[in-house]
Amino acid sequence: MRRFLILIGLEAxxxxxxxxxxxxxxxxxxxKYLLDIPYPHPPLARFAMSLTEFVPSQExxxxxxxxxxxxxxxxxxxxxxxxxxxxxxxxxxxLWIFCASxxxxxxxxxxxxxxxxxxxxxxxxxxxxxxxxxxxENYLGWIALFWxxxxxxxxxxxxxxxIVIALFWKAKIHPMHKLxxxxxxxxxxxxxxxxxxLAAASFISxxxxxxxxxxxxxLQTTLKSWLWAGSIVLSVVGLLGMIKSKQWxxxxxxxxxxxxxxxxxxxxxxxxxxxxxxxxxxxxxxxxRKPALLLAMQIVIAVYVFAHTELAFYETGARTVMRQVxxxxxxxVVLISGSFGHAWQxxxxxxxxxxxxxxxxxxxxxxxxxxxxxxxxxxxxxxxNIPQEVWIRKN
Amino acid sequence: xxxxxxxxWLIFWITVVVIAxxxxxxxxxxxxxxxNPEMRNRxxxxxxxxANREGWLLSGITIHQIQSDTVxxxxxxYVRGEDQISCHTLSLTTGxxxxxxxx
Numbered sequence: 001m002r003r004f005l006i007l008i009g010l011e012a013x014x015x016x017x018x019x020x021x022x023x024x025x026x027x028x029x030x031x032k033y034l035l036d037i038p039y040p041h042p043p044l045a046r047f048a049m050s051l052t053e054f055v056p057s058q059e060x061x062x063x064x065x066x067x068x069x070x071x072x073x074x075x076x077x078x079x080x081x082x083x084x085x086x087x088x089x090x091x092x093x094x095l096w097i098f099c100a101s102x103x104x105x106x107x108x109x110x111x112x113x114x115x116x117x118x119x120x121x122x123x124x125x126x127x128x129x130x131x132x133x134x135x136x137e138n139y140l141g142w143i144a145l146f147w148x149x150x151x152x153x154x155x156x157x158x159x160x161x162x163i164v165i166a167l168f169w170k171a172k173i174h175p176m177h178k179l180x181x182x183x184x185x186x187x188x189x190x191x192x193x194x195x196x197x198l199a200a201a202s203f204i205s206x207x208x209x210x211x212x213x214x215x216x217x218x219l220q221t222t223l224k225s226w227l228w229a230g231s232i233v234l235s236v237v238g239l240l241g242m243i244k245s246k247q248w249x250x251x252x253x254x255x256x257x258x259x260x261x262x263x264x265x266x267x268x269x270x271x272x273x274x275x276x277x278x279x280x281x282x283x284x285x286x287x288x289r290k291p292a293l294l295l296a297m298q299i300v301i302a303v304y305v306f307a308h309t310e311l312a313f314y315e316t317g318a319r320t321v322m323r324q325v326x327x328x329x330x331x332x333v334v335l336i337s338g339s340f341g342h343a344w345q346x347x348x349x350x351x352x353x354x355x356x357x358x359x360x361x362x363x364x365x366x367x368x369x370x371x372x373x374x375x376x377x378x379x380x381x382x383x384x385n386i387p388q389e390v391w392i393r394k395n
Numbered sequence: 396x397x398x399x400x401x402x403x404w405l406i407f408w409i410t411v412v413v414i415a416x417x418x419x420x421x422x423x424x425x426x427x428x429x430x431n432p433e434m435r436n437r438x439x440x441x442x443x444x445x446a447n448r449e450g451w452l453l454s455g456i457t458i459h460q461i462q463s464d465t466v467x468x469x470x471x472x473y474v475r476g477e478d479q480i481s482c483h484t485l486s487l488t489t490g491x492x493x494x495x496x497x498x
Binding site: 032035036037038039053054058138139140141142144145148152181184185188191192194195197198333335342345346347348349350351352353354355356358359 | 400403404405406407410411414415418419421422425428429447448449450451452453454455456457458472473474475476479
């Protein structure tokens with residue numbers, strides 16, 4: 001009964017986090033996955049998401065699923081810490097629940113959340129093998145398949161490669177077999193990139209986005225990201241645990257995630273630190289000295305972070321505009337001038353094209369995020385009381 | 396379940412081979428992009444010019460096949476629900492775009 005109540009309590013927390021993230025509407029990267037737009041990530045997860053396009057609240061369904069997965073992972077963490085005292089175990093679970101990255105990223109429909117969860121599974125497997133009570137050889141085929149599936153969910157899982165190598169390294173199978181089990185999925189994902197020029201191009205552009213910034217500023221951003229990921233307390237004790245336990249696979253993965261932040265920082269990447277920080281604490285539980293104090297600090301910091309976060313209670317311009325455009329009885333495309341994200345496609349029921357005056361004959365509506373030269377002279381009228389400049393075809 | 400466990404490596408290798416075959420076919424269709432730098436530059440320039448003219452989003456374009464003087468493109472308008480997909484042939488010599496069934 002107690003477990004059932006905890007489960008329900010955690011689920012309520014997950015749904016609240018999902019609802020909070022859903023307040024502002026769909027963001028461009030989320031729309032890309034929900035619509036299965038084929039870049040930059042491989043298709044496994046985004047294809048599954050696109051199968052639910054017919055569901056009226058598709059976006060919210062996936063927010064709740066992602067939040068549930070991340071929050072309910074606490075059961076896996078409790079299992080990893082089953083040799084801890086009950087106070088330490090409770091503290092570790094609390095550190096997870098009150099991490100800024102769990103609170104703010106769990107309700108996002110982003111691949112980084114899935115990658116972090118996959119990372120947590122690899123960390124769990126590694127520490128299970130290290131405990132010596134589990135024969136990894138009996139499950140290596142499944143682990144190889146999980147590695148393949150993880151790579152075809154999102155490329156960033158390659159940051160956990162040192163953990164995967166360590167898992168296979170300890171197994172008593174032929175070295176060539178190990179090499180192929182790790183290398184074949186990597187080769188396949190390389191082939192996928194080569195067969196999808198748009199993915200390759202977006203890779204290059206992601207790698208170049210931080211080029212203009214100084215190394216000091218990039219280091220500051222990355223350090224903030226690591227501290228934010230674990231609400232400071234888990235960030236510090238997790239890293240200390242990794243160092244003191246000399247868990248080289250975890251440390252190498254940590255360095256890879258750190259380097260990845262420096263080269264390609266995005267606000268949704270901090271969660272990638274999380275499984276490694278948990279692994280650090282599980283590998284060296286002595287870092288949880290004064291556990292009650294640590295958990296109390298974590299909760300205070302989490303509340304502080306939440307209180308200082310801008311809460312967006314307004315919907316995106318894309319949703320407001322497209323709600324009106326979708327109600328129009330006429331057929332035709334929607335033209336948008338200026339720079340716009342995939343969220344506009346997600347909210348639209350009609351094909352979206354970039355604004356070109358030569359396409360006005362096909363359009364039922366024109367959204368002007370920048371100047372729309374020629375639209376007023378082409379039989380369109382502007383609608384009012386809407387945040388963007390929107391023109392509708394006269395019937 | 397025990398049977399599945401026994402065949403876990405077989406399942407893994409079959410999955411790898413199937414994915415490899417699908418990707419090889421796709422790479423084979425794109426082979427000129429990788430073997431001929433001049434062709435690669437021409438295709439890139441023409442696709443960007445076409446997308447610019449037609450108002451297409453680059454994320455909706457897929458190269459289906461490349462021949463010596465034409466490229467077959469699929470354009471997909473991603474929206475909630477059923478997407479509109481159209482097939483086009485782009486001439487590499489004239490830059491003209493035509494529907495696949497019209498060429």
